[in-house]
Amino acid sequence: MEDKSIGLVETKYFTFAPAPDELVLASGQKIGPVTLAYETYGKLNQKKDNAILILHALSGDAHAAGFHQKDQKAGWWDMMIGPGKAFDTDRYFIICSNVLGGCKGSTGPSSLNPATGKPYGLDFPIITILDMANAQKKLIDSFGIKKLLSAAGGSMGGMQVLQWFASFPDMLASAIPIATTLKHSPQQIAFDEVSRQAIMADPDWNKGNYYGKSKPERGLAVARMMGHITYMSDKSMEEKFSRRMKSKDYSFTFKTDFEVEGYLRYKGDSFVKRFDPNSYLYITKAMDYFDLSEGRLASGTGSDGTRFMVIAFKSDWLYPLYQSREIVNQLKYRQVGVTYCEIPSTYGHDAFLLEVDEQTHLIKHFLTSVCSGKENEK
């Protein structure tokens, strides 16, 4: 397999403004102007039929691949996007945008509220996965793209893939939801709720009004630490940490004894530097509200033969296999073409970021087959 980076990239911004170009939200509220931060890799062909929309998870952003100037850190799915990679930038035009409600350049609770000139905070309206998709749709429209070759993403990214299909089936030649679900179970809602409570319990949260003051870092760090437990499997934690200690013997204090404790503290502390606590609240809420069960995934009749590849990971206990199987069942029931792949990974939910070889193999062939299917139609 090749391992070439797309190289230097930069984030761009798409704003739909001025009013009346507002976004009407699922809640009935309106918001505008809305900006989406996005990145593109590869070239849009003349027919504009080689575009793939990449959707990110809870803490992701528009920077999916390549490098920013003066930044060593590659995009969050760099191993999957680039020349010769799963999402081959020599063939496809890749678009990834930061979600509505995010904090990496898209309009979210940390953005300035045009009505007050101050950050929205909790005046930001509650948003849903549908609202995220509706905003992305405007971005895709702005390129003059009538139909995406594919939409792909893991976890909340997968929810957006499903929402795109539910809302705009004619705009998807194919769809790749990974490690995701039609709806959060009470356990998934519970984990989200505890992370929200951890943030809101921090006095620095101050009912969301902390911009320009000290932000609720401790609460957000606790939320993120808990998140990381759910992203790994019991087995992958055993393999990575076991009961190895930082020093030779127990400290007999509340300092870090075990490596796993140090890992979580590091992950919590580094996350607070790059993420807005209010965005964490809004985005987890959007995930909890998401519900395309009971026929809502494929209620329309307009699907022009969208082909699905659903990917799940055996050790993923946060988004268990039965949830992916339910997606497959719903698609089959509506006679939508679907390939289902269970990858025997031990990485848990994180596998969608880590199982590069398996996913590359599957996605590369799937996309090639989708392209040749389109050729045959002509």
Added chain:
Amino acid sequence: MEDKSIGLVETKYFTFAPAPDELVLASGQKIGPVTLAYETYGKLNQKKDNAILILHALSGDAHAAGFHQKDQKAGWWDMMIGPGKAFDTDRYFIICSNVLGGCKGSTGPSSLNPATGKPYGLDFPIITILDMANAQKKLIDSFGIKKLLSAAGGSMGGMQVLQWFASFPDMLASAIPIATTLKHSPQQIAFDEVSRQAIMADPDWNKGNYYGKSKPERGLAVARMMGHITYMSDKSMEEKFSRRMKSKDYSFTFKTDFEVEGYLRYKGDSFVKRFDPNSYLYITKAMDYFDLSEGRLASGTGSDGTRFMVIAFKSDWLYPLYQSREIVNQLKYRQVGVTYCEIPSTYGHDAFLLEVDEQTHLIKHFLTSVCSGKENEK
């Protein structure tokens, strides 16, 4: 099955004091005087060979059965302890003590430090499961009991059972560890560490020095909420809550939308009224340090035929089956007699508190068999 309560009970206190009757801890530190709160049910027979020690879990206490005056709430294992019940008070003398480090009458971080006349706070020494067992041993000795008919408990209670066997094998005719482990996995340590971080992140925690001031209730509530997720199974949460909502539609706020959110908030809020946050830190640390793997469970040769019944629950993902099987393997390797029971419950880790019928059946017969085995020896 009968359903008679033991009725009114009261908590008693056992103190080993004055010095030099101190407890030497695993850390090398000493502590004294030490008080253990305890309750007893049934009668100790003349031979003093019908005593069963019940060991409680993280948030339990000495009040295992019956009712306190002016309190409607039964003890935490009332369904299992009483006339005709699994631990039959018509036949056995039941003892349950609050652990060292606890906050329900036993010496712990909220107790007065005799050296300062103020609550210990973080001056309380780090304690281990071994220290808990050593303190309990003094209580058992005070009754003149040479050998317990059994020691039984779930979760951290099970760890204490195992520790009792490792430390005092000659003092146990039988042992019943339930839903427990020889050692915490990194995932279990991780959950404990996040709950500790949640407490310590609360500014009211004030490095453990909050007695007489406002206590870190928000941090403790978050810790407890997370705990409750791990005590239930995905399936039991689905059965209990599914995605049912408190009101007819989404609130589009951060108020409680789903019943599961309301349940967790209630559980968190009610817990802070009855538990000391520092005790939570100390007790979870004791659980994380506990490690009787690598032959340490049954290293001694003095076991006078202790018989084990190990109970585990199929849906318990916090203390998974493989951990109970490892206990069984270690016992078999040392030729200790062991019966292993996997109960097909959907309740998750909470099953040791909820699966009354199955456990009653198993434990009642096991104890009868232990008694008749003793008779036969004569």
